[in-house]
Amino acid sequence: MKYLEEFQDPALARRLLEDVHATVTRPWALMEVCGGQTHSIIRHGIDQLLPDAVELIHGPGCPVCVTPLETIDKALAIAALPEVVFCSFGDMLRVPGTGRDLFRVKSDGGDVRVVYSPLDALDIARRTPDKQVVFFGIGFETTAPANAMTVHQARRLGVRNFSMLVSHVRVPPAIEAIMSSPHCRVQAFLAAGHVCSVMGTAEYPALAERFGVPVVVTGFEPLDILEGVRRAVHQLERGEHRVENAYPRAVPERGNPAALAILADVFEVTDRPWRGIGTIPGSGWRLAPAWREYDAEHRFGVTGPGTREPEACRSGEVLQGHIKPHECAAFGTTCTPRTPLGATMVSSEGACAAYYLYRRLGTGPAAATGKEATPVG
Structure with missing residues (x-):
């Protein structure tokens, strides 16, 4: 298949679904790690087309959602400085910090600009x-390789008035933290294809073996996700726990050597707090000491105010797969895209945003959409 629409073919989707229905004999819980996969699943009704025995649990794979509140508050403090032009992707502007967001800083006179690349x-x-x-x-x-390359460019061009507020996170330590939780129900993972296109699959076999879970590297179109689910269910039914690459058109086993080299040069691994989850050891990157002059946190020495999450927001439980978005009492009432309590409602990859956008406001197909699930394609 060469073209995007072929990965949304209803006839092929039905064949994959029939295979899953014919294979499953007991309940299984699978987690899709990436928020982009979550949106595709909810948009196309994939979770409603699967057998009742196959549950898809939404994971913490939304970078906007897991950016810690203290980092958001530091961004707000830096953006408010009169000598600063603060640049960000657009989906960060409405993410709530403690009491305000970047839109509010901009309306108060801060020079906050939306860019489409760190090179901008x-x-x-x-x-x-x-x-x-x-x-x-x-x-x-x-996104880390492009950011690392931009820091390289800044030094090469001698640009001294540029810096970066870094909050990068890594997927494998998050999977380890999820599986180590005493409340974990996940029995298999759909790994994010775009992450593996950069990093390869080398970090996953040890996780699959340690926790006895299949890990299937999966893309983002409906057929990609269904094929990932199909392979994971087949492994679970056979009692296997291997890493499978169901996205070979984009993911080489060893990843992208050029990207890996620049990441190793510019960044170093660090412990990182995840919003709503807590600190996960070794789960983040920060600028390495040789590049510290481009670290905005170091340059400005800011400390955010005392951070405080809204008590009504249960986004942390959503990110860990403990509840579905509509199970939060604030969802769709006091928490909407216009009045968000947490980042999961405003991010383009947030699970709460997906449920709100595609009208998953209750439980079951009828309550969620007001009609039968629409087949993919």
């Missing part, structure tokens, strides 16, 4: 030498 922020720094330009560098392994 570097270009602003070159054209605005009298200002300090800060890029908000968040994300999983997918």
Whole structure:
């Protein structure tokens, strides 16, 4: 298959679904790690088309959602400084900090700008030498290489008024933390294909063996996800726990050597707090000492105010797969995309945003959508 629409073919989807229905003999719980996969699942009704015995649990794979509140507050403090141009991707602007967000800082006079690449922020720094330009560098392994390359470029070009507020997180330690929880119900993982296209699959066999769970590397289109579910169910039914690459058109086993090299040069592994979850050892990256001059946190020495999550927000439980979004009492009432209590409601990859956008406001197909689930395609 060569074209995107072929990965949404209803006839092929039915064949995959029939295979899953014919194979499953007992209940299984699978977690899709990536928020992009969550949105695809909810948009196409994939979870409603699967057998009742196959449950999809939504994981913490939304980089906006897991950016810790203290980092958001530091971003707000830096963005409010009069000498700073603060650059960010658009999906961070409405993420609530303690009492406000970047939109509020902008409306109060802060120079907050939406960019589409860290190189855009570097270009602003070159054209605005009298200002300090800060890029908000968040994300999983997918966005980290571009951010590392931008820091490289800043040094090569001699741009001294550029820095980066870094909050990168890594997927394998998150999987380890999920599986180590006494409340974990996950029996298999659909791993994020774009992460593995950068990092490869080398970190997953040890996790699969240690916890006895299948890990299937999966893409984002309906047929990608269904094939991932099909392979995971077959492994579970056979009592296997291997790593399978169901996304070979994008994922080489050893990842991207150039990306891995620049990551190893610019970043170092660190413990990282995840919003709503807590600190996960070795789960993040920060700028290595040789690149510390481009670290905005180091440059500005900011400390956010005392952080405080809204008591009514249960996004941490959503991120860990303990509840579905509509099981939170605030969902769709006091918490909406216009008045979010947590990042999972405003992020383009957040589970709460997906449930709200596609009208999953209750339980069961009829309550969730008001009609039967629509087949993919």
